[in-house]
Amino acid sequence: MMKRKINCESARAFPIEKALAKLGHFPQRTAEKEAWFLSPFRSETQASFKVSKTMNRWYDHGEGMGGNVIDLVCRILKCSVKEALAYLNQDWPSFSFQQQQHFNTNDIGITLTKIQNIKHPALIQYLNLRGIPLHVAKVYCHEVWYSFKNSKFFAIGLRNDKGGWELRNRIFKNGCSPKSYTYLRRINTKLIIMEGMFDLLSLAVLNEALINDSDVLVLNSLAFVKDIEVHFSDYDMVHLYFDRDGAGRNVTLYLTNKYSHVLDKSDGYKDHKDLNDFLCHERKRWN
Known part of the structure; x- marks a missing residue:
């Protein structure tokens, strides 16, 4: 019926x-x-x-x-x-947090309850607002449900190399420990380094071929800059796509001054604060 x-x-x-x-x-x-x-x-x-x-x-x-x-x-x-x-x-299913498997409990009180492909309309709308097609986000991210301080939330999640998650939705910017960077190894001679999840997704929209032909490292926090320098010797070229704010510029100067094969690529979006801001601007022009 x-x-x-x-x-x-x-x-x-x-x-x-x-x-x-x-x-x-x-x-x-x-x-x-x-x-x-x-x-x-x-x-x-x-x-x-x-x-x-x-x-x-x-x-x-x-x-x-x-x-x-x-x-x-x-x-x-x-x-x-x-x-x-x-x-x-729409006949959307109800989500039972009591019956979900608990993937991880950590020291800041976040408990993961479910990890799945991105399908919630609120998250899809959030991606659209940021200029990210769903098929691109699905390549790198998941829909993560979690509880925090007796409340329940869901977010776009990017997994890091230690099994923690960077969590983003329209309202909250959160993370699940252990904190670390996200390293996508494809055994290439070029390494691309970015600050966050939406830098990765934005560059994947703007230049899919570049992302596919490079190894990619998402810092998730500028605090991990020292930790990732050990990887630089594995590459002929290292390209930086950092935010064009004070912190991003300082890290860019530090790395480009220290390593001859590290190049700043942020001139491609010099009139914008970051890659996603540039993407959203370009998206308006495309439309």
Whole structure:
């Protein structure tokens, strides 16, 4: 039997708490008639986003505005009412964190509960906002579900060489220890070095052939610069694609002054802060 499509009237009865869970937002505290969340519209440390369970309405005290579940989905996903209805109509599976295998528990309190291919619409939308096609992200990253301080989250994850993860979504920038760099070895004579996950994904969009014909090292933190120097002697060329901020420029000068075969390639995006900023600018031109 075909599933009946919902309309605006029936969609307004869709529980806001369930919609927020589908979008990766979970309550900080709950009571019989209400639940409080960190606002899905900005970063904050104290929950100011209230959901009335009896009225099935939301109110963001930080912005002084609220609405129904359709308003909420439209704003979070930046989509039309028609697209919001289609999203609410989807039969997405519910995720049971109690029944998931625990992959890792570490000293900062993050517990991984599930690692899978990227498929959550909120993460796909986040990738689109950053100019990254899903098929590119799937080559290097996964969808990682985790719990932190009794709350549940999901993110785009890039695994490092020690088994930890760099975790990114639209709101949070997080990591799961052990911390380390990510080294993609393809036995080439050229090494490309970048700062973070989205530098890798951006260069894969901008120049797929270059990425495929090079070994790639993603620092995940500039603190690992000293650790990766041991690999430089294995290559004829080392190309740097660091951020064009103070920290990135300082590390670039340090490495290019110390090694004759290390070259700064950031002139290719000299009017932008990093590769992803450049990609997003170019994407607007392509469109």
